[in-house]
Amino acid sequence: MLKRNFFLKLVVNLNCELFAIFRCYQELLYPLLFSILAIVLFPLSISIDPVLLKKIAAGIFWIIVLFLILLMLDQLFRNDWKEGDLEQLILLPKELTMALFIKLLVFWLFISLSLIVVTPILSLSLFIPVSALKTLYLSILLGTPSLVFLGGIARALTLGLRNSGLLIVLIILPFYIPVLIFASSAVSLASVGLPANGPLAWLSVLMVLSVSLSPLLINRILRLGIAFV
Amino acid sequence: MLTVDQLSYSRNNRVLFKQVTFQLLPSQVLHIIGDNGSGKTTLLQILTGLRIPLTGKVMWKGIPIDKKNSNFTENLLYINHHLGMKASLTPIENLYLFLVRRNVVHTQPKKEVINGIYQILEQLNLKDCSENILARLSMGQQRRLSLAKLLLIQADCWILDEPFTSLDNVGIAFMLSLMEKQSIRGGSIVFTSHLANFSLSLEIKKIFLGSNNHVKT
Numbered sequence: 001m002l003k004r005n006f007f008l009k010l011v012v013n014l015n016c017e018l019f020a021i022f023r024c025y026q027e028l029l030y031p032l033l034f035s036i037l038a039i040v041l042f043p044l045s046i047s048i049d050p051v052l053l054k055k056i057a058a059g060i061f062w063i064i065v066l067f068l069i070l071l072m073l074d075q076l077f078r079n080d081w082k083e084g085d086l087e088q089l090i091l092l093p094k095e096l097t098m099a100l101f102i103k104l105l106v107f108w109l110f111i112s113l114s115l116i117v118v119t120p121i122l123s124l125s126l127f128i129p130v131s132a133l134k135t136l137y138l139s140i141l142l143g144t145p146s147l148v149f150l151g152g153i154a155r156a157l158t159l160g161l162r163n164s165g166l167l168i169v170l171i172i173l174p175f176y177i178p179v180l181i182f183a184s185s186a187v188s189l190a191s192v193g194l195p196a197n198g199p200l201a202w203l204s205v206l207m208v209l210s211v212s213l214s215p216l217l218i219n220r221i222l223r224l225g226i227a228f229v
Numbered sequence: 230m231l232t233v234d235q236l237s238y239s240r241n242n243r244v245l246f247k248q249v250t251f252q253l254l255p256s257q258v259l260h261i262i263g264d265n266g267s268g269k270t271t272l273l274q275i276l277t278g279l280r281i282p283l284t285g286k287v288m289w290k291g292i293p294i295d296k297k298n299s300n301f302t303e304n305l306l307y308i309n310h311h312l313g314m315k316a317s318l319t320p321i322e323n324l325y326l327f328l329v330r331r332n333v334v335h336t337q338p339k340k341e342v343i344n345g346i347y348q349i350l351e352q353l354n355l356k357d358c359s360e361n362i363l364a365r366l367s368m369g370q371q372r373r374l375s376l377a378k379l380l381l382i383q384a385d386c387w388i389l390d391e392p393f394t395s396l397d398n399v400g401i402a403f404m405l406s407l408m409e410k411q412s413i414r415g416g417s418i419v420f421t422s423h424l425a426n427f428s429l430s431l432e433i434k435k436i437f438l439g440s441n442n443h444v445k446t
Contacts, residue, residue: 005335012329016318023317023362084311091277092302095330228280 013099017106024079025110031071032114035064039122050127057126058187062180065140066147069111070172073151074165076107081159081227090222100152100222101215108148115140128191135190135200142203143183149214150175156218160227179206230254231276231386231417236285238271245271246438248285253417255385258408258431261421263438269421270309272438273390276419277307289386303331306382308375309390316364320355320374321346323363324381331382349380353403368395376400379407387411389420405429 021028042060043053080086080103089096119140123133154172158164186199231253238245245268253259263269274280276287278294278301287294289301314323324346328334334342350359353373358366366374372395379387387408393401408418412431 005332008334009329012326016315016322016326019322020315020317079316082311083316084309084313085315087279087309087311088307088313089330090279091305091307092330093297094299094302099330225279225281228274 009095009098010102013102014106017102020079021106021110027075028072028110031068032111034071035068036118036122038064038067040125043125043127053127054129054191055188057123057128058184058191061122061126061128061136061187062139062143062184065115065144065183066176066180068115069144069147069151070169070176072107072111073148073155073168073172076148076152076155077103077159086159086222093219093223096222097215097219100218104149104152104215108145111148112140112144115144128187131193132187132190135196136187138200139183139186139196139203142200142207143179146179146203146206146210147176149210152218153214153221156221157226159222179203182206230290231419232288232291233276234285234288236272236275236282236287238268238275238280238283240268240271249436250285251434251436253419253434255415255417256412257417257434258412258429259417259419259434259436261419261436261438262423263421267438269438270390273307273309273388273419273421277305277388278302301386304385305388306378306384306386307388307390308378308392310394312363312371313375313378314363317362319362320350320359320366320377323374324349324377327378328381333382346377346381349377352380353377354399369397369400372396373400376404376407379411383414383416385416387416387418387420389418391422392420393422393424 039061046052077086080089089099116137119136120133123136128136151168151172154168155164157171158167161167182199182202186196186203189196189199233249233251233253236249237247249272251259261269261272271280275282278287281295289298289304292298292300294301314327318326321343325334325339325342328342328346347356347359350356353376355370355373355377358370363371363374376392392404396404408420409429409431411418
């Protein structure tokens with residue numbers, strides 16, 4: 001009985017969030033377009049030397065992905081806060097954690113799906129070898145959830161502020177560094193033909209920890225009432 | 230039963246209210262009156278538990294609301310100037326989500342629940358826009374839609390922030406009849422409004438939040 005109810009809530013919440021994000025995705029397209037352009041323009045402005053690009057490609061790719069998510073974070077929870085949906089959820093503490101998890105999950109789905117679609121073209125323009133494409137995809141799938149779910153914590157802390165963009169970056173950047181290091185080292189190892197299991201394993205550890213713990217933490221933060229100052 | 234004990238709050242080094250104390254029994258209606266910026270909304274946010282007061286406490290049936298008081302959260306309906314729903318969903322989708330979150334939907338099929346929502350939208354004269362997303366509805370229609378929540382579930386404590394704004398005369402009359410029904414049912418209501426007099430057949434308690442930092446009861 002309880003389980004059935006749980007799944008019903010999960011499905012209805014997920015449905016509504018998906019509808020909501022796909023009916024107003026335009027706000028999210030700008031950062032995406034910006035980062036695609038940045039990656040495409042990089043080889044044009046430096047040089048089209050494959051040997052040089054092979055060395056720096058992984059780093060460039062992941063720095064831009066990190067910037068993309070930092071730019072996107074400003075939109076996370078923004079509409080929910082503006083419309084008062086989040087306020088109503090805070091008043092229902094039992095529902096809050098699941099709703100937050102679904103919100104973050106849908107936000108991540110939007111980012112990762114769009115990244116996955118454009119990755120082949122981007123890797124081509126950065127001369128990342130085809131043999132490393134599998135590792136690149138794995139690093140996106142394992143790395144971006146940590147970035148989004150950790151970013152949710154910073155977003156929740158700055159929710160009541162008018163100009164939260166700068167503060168989010170300052171709060172969250174130190175926590176993004178490990179993900180950046182592991183993800184870009186995995187891709188650069190794979191592009192020279194070495195196995196990248198080590199960094200990928202660390203990425204999945206970070207993912208499991210952040211995905212499971214951050215909705216609980218955001219729940220606590222929101223219920224502290226610091227957004228209402 | 231809502232008990233408020235010696236509540237005070239200050240913002241920007243200005244005392245908004247000091248030592249507000251009152252008790253609201255079942256069936257009682259409380260009207261908070263005050264100028265713009267006198268702290269009406271802030272007081273309501275404290276009553277819901279969203280905002281933490283400087284001193285004092287709010288209790289529901291003798292238990293402080295800041296503890297894990299699920300009896301209070303299940304019985305609370307808070308409506309303010311926000312939509313409280315998603316602007317990119319239709320009224321039907323929003324109200325269905327609302328019911329699911331409130332644990333009202335259990336085993337009955339979705340069709341039945343949606344039919345119930347339709348009937349309430351018809352009562353509120355919103356049937357024509359039940360398929361439009363909320364962002365396309367007018368201000369008054371959005372306000373009217375927030376009344377649907379009051380009809381959909383039975384909650385013992387209504388906290389309403391300016392419930393009469395943007396409503397037409399029919400809407401205001403409807404809102405007043407809802408409040409009468411709630412009071413007869415044994416629920417308590419706290420609301421704010423600029424209007425001082427209503428054609429309500431109920432006894433209304435009043436609290437004045439003055440700009441001179443005095444609280445009169």
